[in-house]
Amino acid sequence: MVKIRRHMAPLTRTSGRGNPCTYITIHETANRGRGAGAASHARLQAGTNSRQASWHYQVDDKEIVQSFDDNVKCWHAGAKANSQSIAIEICVNSDGDYQKALDNAAALVAHLRKKHGIPWNRVVSHNFWTGKNCPTIMLGRSGQWDKFIAATDPKGATKVSSSSGSSSSSSSSSSSKSVSQMADEIIAGRHGSGHSNRQRSLGVNNATYQKVRDLVNQRAGVSTPSSSRPSKSVEAMANEIIAGRHGTGHAARQRSLGVSNSVYQQVRDRVNQKASGGGSSGGGKSISQMADEIIAGKHGNGHAQRQRSLGVNNTTYAAVRKEVNRRS
Template identity: 35%
Template sequence: MIIKQDLAPVLPGKNCFGRMNKKKSLVIHQTGNAARGANAQMHATYQINNTKYKDPREASWHYTVDDKETIQSFAHDVICYHASDGSGDGNMHGIAIEGCINADGNYVKSVDNMAKLAAKVLKDEKISIMNMKQHYDFARDKKNCPAQIRAGKDGIDWAKFVQMVQGYINEKPVVAGAKVEKPKTDKQLADEVIKGIHGTGAERKAKLGNRYDAVQKLVDDMLKPKPKPVPKPKPVAPNKEVSRSYEETGTFYPNTTIIVQDAPITSATIVARYYKGEHVKYHTVHLKNGYVWLQYKRANGQQAYIPCRTYSNGKYGPLWGTIK
């Protein structure tokens, strides 16, 4: 695996938060771009050029990996926009790796290279493998990422990937087809603590490492006296939500393909489609027909409506992108 630097400019407020990354975790992503040529160099070049665009995308990450090379775009101390959690732990404390899934690349080799890089970063920054996270861990209602690993593509699911990384940390690469030993959950470790397996005080803290705080909190909660159950009031059926509209301006960035119609109802005529990576500026919001619709003016002067999430009985479904 070749690792090279092709650094993007560090522009706080445009493509990052600045330079104070506490480097507490490693966050694993996959690009979601299966197009031919969507390799590490293409994504690294995109990060260099991103801030030159009229409407730059608020996205950045430290490394991109494909089947042939790894390219570093930002130093580890830069706080990139990658975890979809604003100023949360993922962005502020995480180092981000994006794995390529381009159709003209070798997917298994790309994931293997990503595991090698992950092991190197964890060792270099002294981060526990327990703190290697998925993008999904910080954005459960927004991102199914890394999607291919989460789906177990080509037999490599998250547990297998963790085992591959641990193998490179130990300098004992995992053989394909080897039995996967899944890491213990916080609950399993808490049960062991209660049984006395991990000792007490400093000994327990040393054994659990970076997982100590989460496991100890769970232990404390498990050992608390349980309050007597309070009878629940009989649920009242919610009133049906009436359709309504209100003025609001903003920009919607879809994270998937969405059809656009000429009225805020599902039976209306389809007039356009928006894709991931595009955006639309809207001026009115409609709650109607089971969805939240964003109304905007098309280039031909006609009005159009793009749904951005479900809406029923006062409850909103997950947003199909981001709104700024």
């Protein structure tokens, strides 16, 4: 592994120390500009980063630069991720060697896994926490994520380019894996997003994938869509969506509610109708100000707690939550 260079940043855009380091979260910078390597991003964090964001390490094809101690709660993938994971940004600058950057990142993950005792299934993507398509390049290449995970084994780390992916993290032998193992991998974000993409990545038939999907939903506390009459009213489901209880994106919300297309359309129409009305202003604060406070940890954890602390109605809190997610 290349030497880790420290270029430490102030704790201004973090929630301070206390991170137990139980996960590692992988990101890509999405900055393809020439010169946008690890040194550039480290300088950004140490200086005047205009974004309400922070991460522990940045890695390119030449070096690894650390900006924060591992136990700092950086702002990179939402409150749950921020409070317990180490964030790594892989640089994608056009004048760099992306494959070499992956090798360096995998070596860093192997080092951190050994240091903190982190198992392979707790090395996750940004996508795992928020559904955002990140790390975009890695998740977009068939089998790339599995090769990356295989190369992070502290007992025998290899280069991503030479990894066969034949370890327990590989998707090439899904037929020999249990439904529970495949569900673990999907929850860890190792098969991308979207059911068709996940099924292709796992290499299983429709019947097997349905079992995997059902188990994933069971662990997440949701059910698959059903044409049966929902137990909740359209009004109740609309209120839950506005309160942020069913995630983001129509497909995810419909799955979480477990309703048919026609019922979900009614819910969606009611949400839009309710969202068009006014709402409490949180003591005169703007949506941006309230989002800043949540990111800074001033309103505790959990949406119900944060909404009570801000003193806003469901519609206003949904707008605040959307802004927090956008910045993450």
